[in-house]
Amino acid sequence: QLHGRYYEQANRGRLFTAHAIVTAPVIYTTAAGTGGPLLWNGSTTHKLAILAVGWGISTVSTVAALLGLTGGTGQTSAPTSTTAVDSVKNCYLGGAAPAASAYRVGTVAAAGNFFHPIGDLQTGALTTTPGSMNWIDIGGMFVVPENGWISFAGSATASTTVGNFGVLWEEIPN
Numbered sequence: 001q002l003h004g005r006y007y008e009q010a011n012r013g014r015l016f017t018a019h020a021i022v023t024a025p026v027i028y029t030t031a032a033g034t035g036g037p038l039l040w041n042g043s044t045t046h047k048l049a050i051l052a053v054g055w056g057i058s059t060v061s062t063v064a065a066l067l068g069l070t071g072g073t074g075q076t077s078a079p080t081s082t083t084a085v086d087s088v089k090n091c092y093l094g095g096a097a098p099a100a101s102a103y104r105v106g107t108v109a110a111a112g113n114f115f116h117p118i119g120d121l122q123t124g125a126l127t128t129t130p131g132s133m134n135w136i137d138i139g140g141m142f143v144v145p146e147n148g149w150i151s152f153a154g155s156a157t158a159s160t161t162v163g164n165f166g167v168l169w170e171e172i173p174n
Helices: 007-011
Strands: 015-023 034-041 046-059 066-072 080-084 087-090 101-107 116-120 134-144 148-154 162-173
Touching (some): 034 162, 066 134
Antiparallel strands (some): 015 034, 015 162, 034 101, 034 148, 066 116
């Protein structure tokens, strides 16, 4: 390997990152308030390949829950009740904005139709020391087509959890 793993995509300006600070990640079977971050592909020119996700929890969950990814298709217009994502950037510093839209949270037309577990949420008393930073290589196994969306979600609504969540994706021309 001549360069770093993501160098080619980053150098071409096709690699993006979004970060969201979320309180109480919702269960994947609800459409309201999903996200952390919530990526919506309203583009007719690109699809999204999810490469990696990361998170760090600052306040533990008092609800037993796993953290995972969910998503769906058929989202023909932007999600509603959205809040601004904390950051979204091209990994080529100074590069163009993504074709996809990133939100901290929002309400999608229909709840996610899958749940892919990626980690736990460290249950305990609120004074429990949270877990460490987590980084999971997704490797492009989820592709978000036009009018599709993907986001973090819980296996249950983690009502007391506060965390920083990030997603890394590549935008691939159709």
